[in-house]
Amino acid sequence: MxxxxxxxxxxxxxxxxxxxxxxxxxxxxxxxxxxxxxGGPRRAPDPAPVAVTELTQVGQHIGGTAISRRVTATGTYDAANQLLVADRVADVAAPGGRAARGSGFWLLTPLRLTDGTVVSVVRGWVPTVADPATAVPEGTVTVMGRLRPAEQTDDVVRSGNLPRGQVATVSTAELINVWPEARVRDGFLVATAQQPPSRVTPVAVSAPTEGGGxxxxxxxxxxxxxxxxxxxxxxxxxxxxxxxxxxxxxxxxxxxxxxxxxxxxx
Structure with a gap:
């Protein structure tokens, strides 16, 4: 055989x-x-930037088509109410909380627009609380970036109680209580550029995507x-x-x- x-x-x-x-x-x-x-997500059309006031409202959630859209916002930063989003890396899509414990902070600064409303702006990322980049620019600024939906307070597993001036998520519902006198627009803006320029490390944010069949x-x-x-x-x-x-x-x-x-x- x-x-x-x-x-x-x-x-x-x-x-x-x-x-x-x-x-x-x-x-x-x-x-x-x-x-x-x-079947994976594909890059969606990325329209030209529009004013943040066209896509956000006070007391109304931003629509799905507004997520990751490029927007611009002009106003003055409220340095006294700046917050640090604890345990974050320089990527908006990366997990935070316990999964990124000790990785650094997002600089979350309220930007007061000319109509008196406030847009929550993630200006950038710093490795420590004492980093010089935490200093807030004075005067009128124009911020360019992408719009993100408000995070839920349970989106991250918290590492424990945070010091005063720090938060675990960028939650509009929570910010309304932290900034009680502000009329806060829903969502937040992740800055990609600023005039005058900023030296803070930017937080990476992706362009819009759409699901594929x-x-x-x-x-x-x-x-x-x-x-x-x-x-x-x-x-x-x-x-x-x-x-x-x-x-x-x-x-x-x-x-x-x-x-x-x-x-x-x-």
Whole structure:
């Protein structure tokens, strides 16, 4: 049997089937990856910046289409009411609280607009409370950045009680109590640029994204390639089985040598 399996014709068949299996498995996995990627978020259109007053209101949640939109805001910072958002890294999408304990602080400063309302601005990130960048610019500033929805107070697992002047989340509901005299617009602005320029480390914030629909055709292609691979194994099995069966039949048809009894009778 081993001699039959290692015959040149079958060795070529073995190598061909191995190549087919590797190729078809890879092609199926590639199509599956395309299918999985098709359902992930995609970058949405990123319109030109608009005034923050067009997308935010006092006492009304910002709409879904406003999230991560580029906005501008002009006003004066209220240095006396600046807060530090504790246990944060310089990325708005990164987890905070206990997951980022001791990583640093966001500078959360109220920006008072000309109409008297307040926009919560994350001016940037500092590693320590004593960092010189915590100093608030004076005078009128124009802030460019992206709008984010207010965080929920339970969005992070808190590390414990925070000192006065620090908060765990950028929650509009909480800020209304911290800044009782301010008419706070919903959401917050993550600054990406400022005039006059600021030297604080900016907090990374992504552009708008939209959910993608799965492309089921790619999943069908993946299954198709794997079915082809199974069919190749099926055909290989039949070729090998037929070769072994033919070898056994040829061996059974060969004339048998005469035994001792036949030689005595002769």
């Amino acid at each position: 081993l001699r039959t399996l290692l015959a040149p014709r079958l060795v070529a068949l073995h190598l061909l089937v191995i190549g087919v299996l590797v190729s078809f498995t890879f092609l199926g996995r590639w199509q599956l990856g395309v299918f999985e990627a098709s 799965f492309n089921w055709r790619n999943l069908a292609y993946a299954l198709q390639w794997w079915i082809f691979a199974l069919f190749a194994v099926y055909m290989w099995f039949h070729f090998v089985r037929d070769a072994l069966r033919g070898q056994r039949e040829r061996k059974s048809e060969e004339p048998q040598p005469a035994g001792p009894a036949a030689q005595v009778e002769a």
